[in-house]
Amino acid sequence: MASRSLPAAVRRGLTFWRRSIQARVVVSTLLLSAAVVSVVGWYLLNQTREGLLDHRVSAVVTEAQDETTEASNRLDAALSASSGSATQQLDLVEPIIQRGDTRGFSVVLSGPVGDQGSRIADGGSEFTPGLDTSSVPASLEAHFDDIASSAWTYTTIRSTDAEGVHHEVPGVVVGSQVKLPSDGQTYTLYYLFPLDEQAETLALVTRALLTAAVLLLVLVAGLTWLVTRQVVTPIRLARQVAERLAAGQLQERLRVTGEDDLARLATSFNQMASNLQRQIRQLEELSRLQRRFVSDVSHELRTPLTTVRMAGDVLYDARGDFDAATGRAAELLQVELDRFETLLVDLLEISRFDAGAAVLETDDVNLVDVAHRVVDMTKALADQRDVQVQVRAPGHPCLAEADVRRVERIVRNLVTNAIDHADARGLQPGIVVHVAGDDHAAAIAVRDYGVGLAPGESAMVFNRFWRADPARARTSGGTGLGLSISLEDTHLHGGWLQAWGRPGRGAQFRLTLPRRAGGPLRQSPLPLVPTDAEETVS
Secondary structure (H helix, E strand, O other), rough: OOHHHHHHHHHHHHHHHHHHHHHHHHHHHHHHHHHHHHHHHHHHHHHHHHHHHHHHHHHHHHHHHHHHHHHHHHHHHHHHOEEEEEEEHHHHHHHHHHHHHHHEEEEEEOOOOOOOOOOOOHHEEEEEEOOOOOHHHHHHHHHOOOOOEEEEEEEEEEEOOOOOOOOOEEEEEEEEEEEEEOOOEEEEEEEEEEOOOHHHHHHHHHHHHHHHHHHHHHHHHHHHHHHHHHHHHHHHHHHHHHHHHHOOOOOOOOOOOOOOOOHHHHHHHHHHHHHHHHHHHHHHHHHHHHEEEEEHHHHHHHHHHHHHHHHHHHHHHHHOOOOOHHHHHHHHHHHHHHHHHHHHHHHHHHHHHOOOOOOOEEEEEHHHHHHHHHHOOOOOHHHHHOOOOOEOOOOOOOOEOOOOHHHHHHHHHHHHHHHHOOOOOOOOOOOOEEEEEOOOEEEEEEOOOOOOOOOOHHHOOOOOOOOOOOOOOOOOOOOOOOHHHHHHHHHHHHHEEEEEOOOOOOOOEEEEEEEEOOOOOOOOOOOOOOOOOOOOOO
16 A cells, blocks of 8 residues: 555556666665765875875974074074063064065964963964964964973864955964063064865865766766666566466577577577477377376267166166166166266266366356255255255345356255265255345355365365265265366356365365456455354254
8 A cells, every 4th residue: 555655656666676776786786786886985085184294294394493593693693682572572573574485474473472462362473364273273382381392283263354355364383482681571473374275175085086086987877778678588588488477379489599508598498498398299289188187988888877877777777677776776776877878968068178168058046046946956865864955045136147048057966066075854944045145246155064174175075076084885876076167167257166174173165256248356245264263062
């Protein structure tokens, strides 16, 4: 039910996914390739990033140290201790700012170290014009609250140009300390070097890797599709040929090209098809000969049977003139002739089914009337077995479009079989014939309370000449073909003939016919398992 609520396009996609091994192989290969490319691309990008940044950081740290050393030497050589600290601060930072403008870095001077109000945020600093001093991270500034060695960290450099446009670029800030001769105190120089060129290089490398990855995945998908197509196409052709073979076109074969594994597979398939064709032809010929034999024997036996029947009738009519033993023999001869004649009729009917020559003469049939007629016809046999037969039917007709002769034969076989296996103790009821119908189907169920069926026998009971107990005599004189013929008659109507049974709890046979000939059957108006199945038969 959940799949029906999906859009049609999604259902078609799922169906294509389930049925196409080629699509599954391509998608699986594409996913695995994407995972591998992602890992390799991440590794390459990470190595490139680390290489670029490590080289740049090493260069800027060296440059910052050189600037600090040069500034310190300049102060020592050019300035006297009598100069004020403010003058020395300007002389210290202004040359660096000028060189920074040409070399592309900014500078901030803060200090002295340890004084209150000397932090950058407090305004006690000199810096490159337009630079936002918050670009110096507080963590790095805290590192230089006391005299410390040089240190660096990554940051975001924020600045404003002459037109008032704000800029933010990634960068590296390097801090180092210098002592002014004027007051002997230590000040901190922060050098801010932008990493915009490295960022552009990384972006370029990233775009190149992504483009290469997409092209590689497309190439892998295309190559996988072509490679799998070389394997899948012969398999699809083999499937189509196998379907045509299954449909009865036994002459179909695969075309063999080359000498590879697929060619050998096609050769083996063709050999198998040839062997199957030969065996099927042999079986068809044997089946035809068997049907012809049964039909010919049945027809050929009719003439001697007619002669024997005439002689048997004469002996049977004159049995009163014979002694007791001879008269009994005449009676037994008459009974066995009746059974032999029935067997010939059944064999001829079976041969017609096997030859596909059986035809239906359909009309509206009331199964209620059929049930009552069959019970009346078998009353003598039921009385002989001391079995009570009841019909439980609704007060309205239960109609089905069927061949009344064949339906009556089915029900008669079911009832006589039930009488043959019923509990012959005069119990009420001994056999119950249920009839029901609806707008789509009509059904008859014959329930007996006799020996029942063992597990697995409900399917075997319709086999020809099958008997649950080979030592058990046929009290009704059946031929062993009745239920088999009934099943063939049912299939001819497009109906169901099913059996249920439990040892010691009896059995039930259910016939279900479509309301209209050729109509589909979805369910039966009667249950296969009787409602009293759990009751113990006394």
